[in-house]
Amino acid sequence: MINDISFDIKEGAFVGYIGPNGAGKSTTIKLLTGILHPSAGDIRVLDFNPQKDRYQYTYNIGVVFGQRSLLEYDIPVIDSFLLYRAIYELPEKDFQQRLTEFTQLLELDDLLHIPVRKLSLGQRMRCEIVASLLHKPRVIFLDEPTIGLDALSKHEIRNFLRRINQQEKVTIILTTHDMDDIEELCERIIFINVGNIIYDGPLKTLKNNYATHKDVEIVFDNPITVPPPFEPLLKSVDHNIYTFSLERRDTARLIPHLLELGNAKDVSIHEPRLEDVVKIIYSNNSL
Amino acid sequence: MKVSAVKYLVVFAIQVKNLLEYKINIYLKLIRPIIMVAAVGALWLVLFKVTGRDSIGGFTRKSFIIYLLVIRYIAVFSPGGASITEMNEEIRTGDITMRLVKPMHYMVWLFARNLPIPLVSGIAGLLMVTLLAWFFGAPVPTGWSGVLFCLSVTAAIITQYAFYQGLGILSFWIYDVFPIERFYKAVSGLLSGELIPLTIFGAAAQSILQFLPFASLAFIPGGIYVGLFPFSKAIILVVSQFIWAGFFWILVLWSYNRGLKKFEAQGG
CATH class of the missing domain: 3.40.50.300 (P-loop containing nucleotide triphosphate hydrolases)
Incomplete structure (x- = not known):
C-alpha cells in the first residue's frame, strides 16, 4: 500500500x-x-x-x-x-x-x-x-x-x-x-x-547528508600498535591493512597522524557505498 | 479503443508454433473425443439391448451415436478449457501484468491464443462426424435445418466460451477456481444433455431444461442435427441460445472490468 x-x-x-x-x-x-x-x-x-x-x-x-x-x-x-x-x-x-x-x-x-x-x-x-x-x-x-x-x-x-x-x-x-x-x-x-x-x-x-563517515585504508609494512586516542576509529585489521572510519570533517586533519603510526606503504580513502548508506537508513528506519 | 486484428492473428500464428513443439498433445486431443463417445455410447448400446427397445427418449441407436459425436466435437471446438487454466495461473501469479502493459485486449489475446487446438480439433471433428453420419446412415441436416444447426453450434460455442471465460475471471476473487470448474462440468454434463439427452427426463422437465443455458451447449445443437425438433421449435430454441450467449458475454465483460479494478497483482 x-x-x-x-x-x-x-x-x-x-x-x-x-x-x-x-x-x-x-x-x-x-x-x-x-x-x-x-x-x-x-x-x-x-x-x-x-x-x-x-x-x-x-x-x-x-x-x-x-x-x-x-x-x-x-x-x-x-x-x-x-x-x-x-x-x-x-x-x-x-x-x-x-x-x-x-x-x-x-x-x-x-x-x-x-x-x-x-x-x-x-x-x-x-x-x-x-x-x-x-x-x-x-x-x-x-x-x-x-x-x-x-x-x-x-x-x-x-x-x-x-x-x-x-x-x-x-x-x-x-x-x-x-x-x-x-x-x-x-x-x-x-x-x-x-x-x-x-x-x-x-x-x-x-x-553527503547521511553518510557522515569515510573509510581510510592504510597499508603498513609491519604490524603497528594503535594508540588509545585512535582505537575508537579502527574499523578492521587484515594483516597489515588497517581500516579507520573517520568523520568527513575530520578526515583531512587526522590522516597525517594516522600515517605516522608506522611505516605507511599505501593509503586510500573510500567514499561510503550507497549499499552501506541504505543499510544504515533501513536499520534506523528514518532519514 | 483502436483494435487491430493483425496483432491477434500473429498471436494465433505464434501459438500454433508453440503447439507444434508438443505435437503429441494435438493428436491426443483429436482422439480423446472418440474414446469418450465410445465409452458413453457403449453404455447406451447396453441399455438399448437390455430394454430391448428400438428408441429411448426419441433416439434410435444410430441417432444416439451421432448425437454423442456431434455434442462431443462441439465441446472440443470451444476454445475454453485451456483458457481457464491459463487465466487462473496468470491472475493468481500476477503474470497477467505482462499482458496488461501491452497495447492489446487481454480477452481477445487469450482467445487468439487458445483458438488453434479447438480449430484443428473442431475441423477434424466435423469431418469425422460427417463421415460417421454417412456410415451410420443418419440424416444430415440440409437446407434451412442445416443453417439452423450451424447457427446453433455457433451459439453453443459462444456460450461455452463465455462460461469458461467467466470461470477464469473468477480468479480475480478466488485463488483456485478448479473446484468450481469441476462442479460446473458436473452440473453442465447433466443438464446440457451431454451424457443423457434431456428427453430422458420426461416432458415436464425437458420443457424447462431445454430453455436453460446448459441445453444450449449440447442438447439443442445435437437435437437439431438428429432431427429431434420440429423446425418451428428449433428456431425458438436457437433464438433462446443467442439470448443466453449475449447475456453471458455481457456478464463476462462486466465481470472482467470489475476484476481488473480489484486486481492486486501478486509478486514483484
Missing part, C-alpha cells in the same frame, strides 16, 4: 526508485504502468492517465519485471520479437533497424534462434530488455532487471541502459535492491518506505 506520494520526473531522467521489501516500490510501478487502479489520487504519465488510457498509453512505455517474462517460453527468441512487432504495429524498416542495433549492442546474434527455455538467465534478461524497447518507448519501467544475474551480465545491461537513456533521451524509472545499479545509473533517487516517500533528490546529496 502507498500513501499520499507525489513526484514529477523530467523527460530523459534516470531515476532510482528504492526502498526495503514491502515499501511499495512495485505497487508504484504497477500504478504508473496502469496495471493497478489507485483508490484515490491522480496519475499522469506523458499526458496519459495510465488506467483510463491504458491501450494508447502502452504504445509509449516499456516494462521489464525481472521476475516475469515477456518472451514466449517454447519458441525461438526472434519469434517473440516478431510478435511484439505485430503487437506494437511497428513498421518493418524500424523494427529491423532497432533489432539490428540491439542485437549488435547486446551480442544477441547467436541467441535469436534458440528457444527461450534454453537460455541462461543473463541471456534471457538481455532479450527481455530488447523486447521491451523494440517499439521505442518514451518511458521505461524496470523492476529488478538485474536480479539473479552475474557480474558480467549486470555490467552489460547497465551499459546498454545508460546508452539508451543518453542517446534516445528515454526516461527510465528503475526499481532494484542492487545499489550498484542505482549508483552506476541514476542521478536521482526516490526513497520509499512503508508507502511514503522519505527522500527524493540527487544521489550525491543523500550520501
Whole structure:
C-alpha cells in the first residue's frame, strides 16, 4: 500500500526508485504502468492517465519485471520479437533497424534462434530488455532487471541502459535492491518506505547528508600498535591493512597522524557505498 | 479503443508454433473425443439391448451415436478449457501484468491464443462426424435445418466460451477456481444433455431444461442435427441460445472490468 506520494520526473531522467521489501516500490510501478487502479489520487504519465488510457498509453512505455517474462517460453527468441512487432504495429524498416542495433549492442546474434527455455538467465534478461524497447518507448519501467544475474551480465545491461537513456533521451524509472545499479545509473533517487516517500533528490546529496563517515585504508609494512586516542576509529585489521572510519570533517586533519603510526606503504580513502548508506537508513528506519 | 486484428492473428500464428513443439498433445486431443463417445455410447448400446427397445427418449441407436459425436466435437471446438487454466495461473501469479502493459485486449489475446487446438480439433471433428453420419446412415441436416444447426453450434460455442471465460475471471476473487470448474462440468454434463439427452427426463422437465443455458451447449445443437425438433421449435430454441450467449458475454465483460479494478497483482 502507498500513501499520499507525489513526484514529477523530467523527460530523459534516470531515476532510482528504492526502498526495503514491502515499501511499495512495485505497487508504484504497477500504478504508473496502469496495471493497478489507485483508490484515490491522480496519475499522469506523458499526458496519459495510465488506467483510463491504458491501450494508447502502452504504445509509449516499456516494462521489464525481472521476475516475469515477456518472451514466449517454447519458441525461438526472434519469434517473440516478431510478435511484439505485430503487437506494437511497428513498421518493418524500424523494427529491423532497432533489432539490428540491439542485437549488435547486446551480442544477441547467436541467441535469436534458440528457444527461450534454453537460455541462461543473463541471456534471457538481455532479450527481455530488447523486447521491451523494440517499439521505442518514451518511458521505461524496470523492476529488478538485474536480479539473479552475474557480474558480467549486470555490467552489460547497465551499459546498454545508460546508452539508451543518453542517446534516445528515454526516461527510465528503475526499481532494484542492487545499489550498484542505482549508483552506476541514476542521478536521482526516490526513497520509499512503508508507502511514503522519505527522500527524493540527487544521489550525491543523500550520501553527503547521511553518510557522515569515510573509510581510510592504510597499508603498513609491519604490524603497528594503535594508540588509545585512535582505537575508537579502527574499523578492521587484515594483516597489515588497517581500516579507520573517520568523520568527513575530520578526515583531512587526522590522516597525517594516522600515517605516522608506522611505516605507511599505501593509503586510500573510500567514499561510503550507497549499499552501506541504505543499510544504515533501513536499520534506523528514518532519514 | 483502436483494435487491430493483425496483432491477434500473429498471436494465433505464434501459438500454433508453440503447439507444434508438443505435437503429441494435438493428436491426443483429436482422439480423446472418440474414446469418450465410445465409452458413453457403449453404455447406451447396453441399455438399448437390455430394454430391448428400438428408441429411448426419441433416439434410435444410430441417432444416439451421432448425437454423442456431434455434442462431443462441439465441446472440443470451444476454445475454453485451456483458457481457464491459463487465466487462473496468470491472475493468481500476477503474470497477467505482462499482458496488461501491452497495447492489446487481454480477452481477445487469450482467445487468439487458445483458438488453434479447438480449430484443428473442431475441423477434424466435423469431418469425422460427417463421415460417421454417412456410415451410420443418419440424416444430415440440409437446407434451412442445416443453417439452423450451424447457427446453433455457433451459439453453443459462444456460450461455452463465455462460461469458461467467466470461470477464469473468477480468479480475480478466488485463488483456485478448479473446484468450481469441476462442479460446473458436473452440473453442465447433466443438464446440457451431454451424457443423457434431456428427453430422458420426461416432458415436464425437458420443457424447462431445454430453455436453460446448459441445453444450449449440447442438447439443442445435437437435437437439431438428429432431427429431434420440429423446425418451428428449433428456431425458438436457437433464438433462446443467442439470448443466453449475449447475456453471458455481457456478464463476462462486466465481470472482467470489475476484476481488473480489484486486481492486486501478486509478486514483484
